[in-house]
Amino acid sequence: MSIRMMNPVARTHIEAFHRPVRIEELHGRRLGFLFNGHVSAVKFWKQLEDLSAELYHPLSVTSVRKENTFAPAAAESEIAELKTRTDLVVIGVGA
Amino acid sequence: MGYLPLEELAKLDTVEVGDYETAVEEIYRLGWTDGLPVILPTPRFVQRILDYLGRDPQQVIGIIPPYQGVATVEKIAVNCVMAGCLPEYVPVVLAALQAMLKDRFNLNGVQSTTHCAAPLLIVSGPAVERLGFNSRDNVFAGGCRANAAVGRAIRLILWNIGGGRAGELDKAVLGHPGKWSHCIAEEKEWNPWGPLHTYRGFDAGDSCVTVFAGEAPHHIMTGGGYSSPDKILTVLADSMATAGNSTMQAGGDMVLVIGPLVARHLAEKGYSKSDVRDALIERARKPAGLMKANEYLGESHPFHFSRFTDPKDDAALVPLIRQPENLLIVVAGGWGSGSGICAFIPGWGQHGGFAATEKIIFPNGDHEKEA
DSSP: OOEEEEOOOOOBOOOOOOOOOOOSOOTTSEEEEEEOOOGGGHHHHHHHHHHHHHHHOOSEEEEEEOSSTTSOOOIIIIIHHHHHHOSEEEEOOOO | OOOOOHHHHTTOSEEEESSHHHHHHHHHHHTOSSSSOOOOOOHHHHHHHHHHHTSOTTOEEEEETTTTEEEEHHHHHHHHHHHTOOGGGHHHHHHHHHHHTSGGGOHHHHHHOSSOOEEEEEEESTHHHHHTOOOSTTTTSSSOHHHHHHHHHHHHHHHHTSOOOBTTTBOOSSOOGGGTOOEEEOOSTTOTTOOGGGGGTOOTTSOEEEEEEEOOOEEEEOOTTTSOHHHHHHHHHHHHOOTTSHHHHHOOOEEEEEOHHHHHHHHHTTOOHHHHHHHHHHHOEEEHHHHTTOOSSOTTSTTSGGGTSOTTOTTSEEESOSSGGGEEEEEOSOOOSTTOEEEEEEBOOTTSOOOEEEEOOOGGGTTOOOO
């Protein structure tokens, strides 16, 4: 007699995502940085920001540091600020 | 660790094998368990839970991060079977899951952090006795099906639906044994201060589960059977405020489990739960000079102790308990000897894993509020 078992693994939830239009040229655009604040990347992130400004001459630079390194950026404050003040945002993934 | 991809595994509906031995090995091959053996999730077992719940099997309870798995009633039931749950336990699992999906718990972070934090479930109220949860001797250890199975069900759900698989999306450097199963119950009869959930906005007659992400429990010998409240509180405070725990560094919630002997002793000397908390807020502190030795957060971090204490003053005291509500006091454990045993569980810090409480809803009014 065979044994049938039900699968405990679930399908993943997929949200619709519309890929934004790619910006071809950074020069003269409003550049943003969203840094998670992790101590291991403090020096790297500062250099990345400085170098990006030096190389690409953006119109402005807005740096936002997340209040909580380990949680998604706050939609009403952190994301909202970047949304209104930038054309492109650089983010980091992982610690 | 060579797991099969979840995307592929999710496509299976059922798996059919020839015999019991093959079934056991197939479960391991498919990665349906984190290493411990499980009960075979046969359709009959699963149906028993679905019949008890009386809910649509395809009803979505939530999306479990970080894999973003869709937790339907049926998938939860399958994992509960594997964990050894009786159908009556499943409402506790559902309530715990809903608590863990609250923003304050930050389940995505808890599941994937390098920290060892694991969800701890604390069951309180009439359900403790009715379902046979253990709130006494060996409360964190074995010997009780309800504690073991409910904690285990949560882990398997996080594993199979949430994709928190060790070495993949779960990046814990060390983890701790509570990641197998981590569920306790609060003592009622020997608790002089009333149930935990009444301090969190629920009625005393409700049955609730509180979830919190924390480290493994650290045993504290307070000498509570012999010594004064002043000495007990001093020992507790010193054992809680240690330079390496995340809560000391980064704030957030923490749990202090007070053994019934110590709880009674303190209560008899006139201490309410709030008095105990206030005394610990005052005493559980470490000098800034010592805290500076630990640079894991960095002074520029928003959660760093320098937000509360002048880091230039080495003698200034850094508080462990940043906000009164950060300390959860639970009465549990056996009576023991005069050594007055308690346990402290630091959290993950202000990063997440904050305690969240949910009322347990039983189907058809079963186990309704105690009169």
